Amino acid sequence: MNNDLSRRGFVKGVAAAGAGTAVARYARVAGWMAAGAAPAVLSAAEAKPALLGGTPARRGAFPAWPVYGAPEEEALRGVLRSGAWFRGAGKKVAEFEAAYAKLTGARHCIATANGTSALFGAMGALEIGPGDEVVLPPYTFIATLNVILLNYALPVFVDSDPATFQLDATKLDAALTERTTAIIPVHLGGNVADLDAILAAAGKRGVPVIEDACQAPLAEWRGRKVGTLGRTGCFSFQASKNLNSGEGGAVITDDDELAEKVYAFHNNNRARKVSGYNFSYRGTRGANLRLAEWQGAMLLAQMTRLEQQSKVREQNAQYLSSRLREIPGILPAQSYAGCTRNAYHLYMFRFDREKFGGGLTRAGFMKALSAEGVPCSSGYTPLNKEGFLKEVLASKAYRRIYPAAVLNEWEERNRCPANDRLCEEAVWLTHPMLLGPRSDMDEIVAAVRKIHTHAAQLAKA
Ligand SMILES: *Cc1c(COP(=O)(O)O)cnc(C)c1O
Numbered sequence: 287m288n289n290d291l292s293r294r295g296f297v298k299g300v301a302a303a304g305a306g307t308a309v310a311r312y313a314r315v316a317g318w319m320a321a322g323a324a325p326a327v328l329s330a331a332e333a334k335p336a337l338l339g340g341t342p343a344r345r346g347a348f349p350a351w352p353v354y355g356a357p358e359e360e361a362l363r364g365v366l367r368s369g370a371w372f373r374g375a376g377k378k379v380a381e382f383e384a385a386y387a388k389l390t391g392a393r394h395c396i397a398t399a400n401g402t403s404a405l406f407g408a409m410g411a412l413e414i415g416p417g418d419e420v421v422l423p424p425y426t427f428i429a430t431l432n433v434i435l436l437n438y439a440l441p442v443f444v445d446s447d448p449a450t451f452q453l454d455a456t457k458l459d460a461a462l463t464e465r466t467t468a469i470i471p472v473h474l475g476g477n478v479a480d481l482d483a484i485l486a487a488a489g490k491r492g493v494p495v496i497e498d499a500c501q502a503p504l505a506e507w508r509g510r511k512v513g514t515l516g517r518t519g520c521f522s523f524q525a526s527k528n529l530n531s532g533e534g535g536a537v538i539t540d541d542d543e544l545a546e547k548v549y550a551f552h553n554n555n556r557a558r559k560v561s562g563y564n565f566s567y568r569g570t571r572g573a574n575l576r577l578a579e580w581q582g583a584m585l586l587a588q589m590t591r592l593e594q595q596s597k598v599r600e601q602n603a604q605y606l607s608s609r610l611r612e613i614p615g616i617l618p619a620q621s622y623a624g625c626t627r628n629a630y631h632l633y634m635f636r637f638d639r640e641k642f643g644g645g646l647t648r649a650g651f652m653k654a655l656s657a658e659g660v661p662c663s664s665g666y667t668p669l670n671k672e673g674f675l676k677e678v679l680a681s682k683a684y685r686r687i688y689p690a691a692v693l694n695e696w697e698e699r700n701r702c703p704a705n706d707r708l709c710e711e712a713v714w715l716t717h718p719m720l721l722g723p724r725s726d727m728d729e730i731v732a733a734v735r736k737i738h739t740h741a742a743q744l745a746k747a
């Protein structure tokens with residue numbers, strides 16, 4: 287494992303050497319070797335952008351999501367006709383838990399109502415509460431923050447690494463104090479956070495790591511599925527996610543004791559093997575965070591598609607990155623060297639305005655890209671700067687729990703300048719866009735090339 291100093295040295299090396307240089311911190315970036323599509327793409331670049339009256343680079347729709355068929359219909363009909371609609375009566379949720387534990391290589395899996403309740407259950411079982419500091423990245427879905435606030439813990443943001451869109455683990459150590467009781471790295475976009483560095487920093491202080499793997503089913507770190515490297519891993523099966531049952535979630539862990547606590551927490555404090563009203567209480571606090579049988583059956587059916595879909599996403603995304611990297615100012619998210627599989631929940635890149643040229647802004651670029659038939663989004667805004675968060679920290683409860691000095695210093699302590707810039711440069715494509723044929727990727731590349739060739743005209747349009 288790299289020590290902190292050599293890691294910092296590498297980061298400086300990356301900055302000095304510029305992007306594209308193979309260094310130990312990030313995975314090597316392969317150029318695309320097939321000779322195939324280049325000429326067609328280059329001539330397409332000369333075509334007139336749709337915004338300037340040309341023909342869109344892409345006219346068809348991208349693949350629809352969710353994907354379903356006979357297995358899902360049978361699964362739902364089976365639960366309907368069984369009359370066993372909740373986990374206490376049926377077996378589908380338990381079957382899914384066993385299958386998901388097997389898939390990830392975890393000893394235990396507890397299915398939950400959604401990803402938020404998976405995180406809430408993990409935190410409840412770890413007894414995180416008022417006065418605790420919990421570390422998270424500022425570049426994440428709001429639920430990662432909400433579960434910290436629900437427990438009246440103090441969120442501590444660690445800046446982002448713009449190269450990967452993940453928490454910058456070189457800045458983690460400085461954020462930890464004797465009050466830190468959990469670190470929640472997020473495997474954002476299906477890419478993987480720098481788990482070597484995060485687990486090392488956490489291990490030194492004995493702080494549990496809760497992996498927020500809600501966007502990263504099947505992603506791997508050094509050949510192991512994410513969610514199994516921390517104390518617990520949390521997943522979401524909400525409709526937009528790579529594995530979905532409309533709503534749904536799961537906590538995985540290898541810790542027997544913790545698994546029973548998560549189970550009890552998600553089942554109103556009741557321990558496993560409930561029979562009639564002869565249940566036993568376990569743990570201190572709890573709620574009903576259970577998954578329904580419909581969802582368990584649905585997840586079992588959707589899981590039969592997951593590996594194949596992930597392979598297609600991976601192949602398309604890698605190809606897309608190799609082609610987009612050839613265009614100045616388009617910087618696809620890199621992975622750390624330890625990331626052996628990326629789940630590509632999002633296809634993320636940075637739009638570097640200076641390098642792209644022509645005076646085109648990100649907003650102008652995105653408008654032109656959408657006009658070419660390639661829908662895109664600017665992604666998250668800085669979570670650490672959200673107005674509602676300031677209100678929570680100024681609330682009666684927080685003022686009662688935390689000394690005034692802690693709350694007054696909070697804003698200064700939680701500045702994330704690299705993330706502020708990342709939020710201004712990011713562009714996202716959604717994962718279903720990666721599920722079609724490779725020619726879809728060529729059309730995306732053609733659209734971006736066209737915009738690059740005509741950037742100056744588009745900037746004036
Ligand atoms: C989706 C998501 C969650 C929450 O999951 P829900 O199922 O929507 O409650 C938490 N964290 C991240 C990073 C997510 O993407």
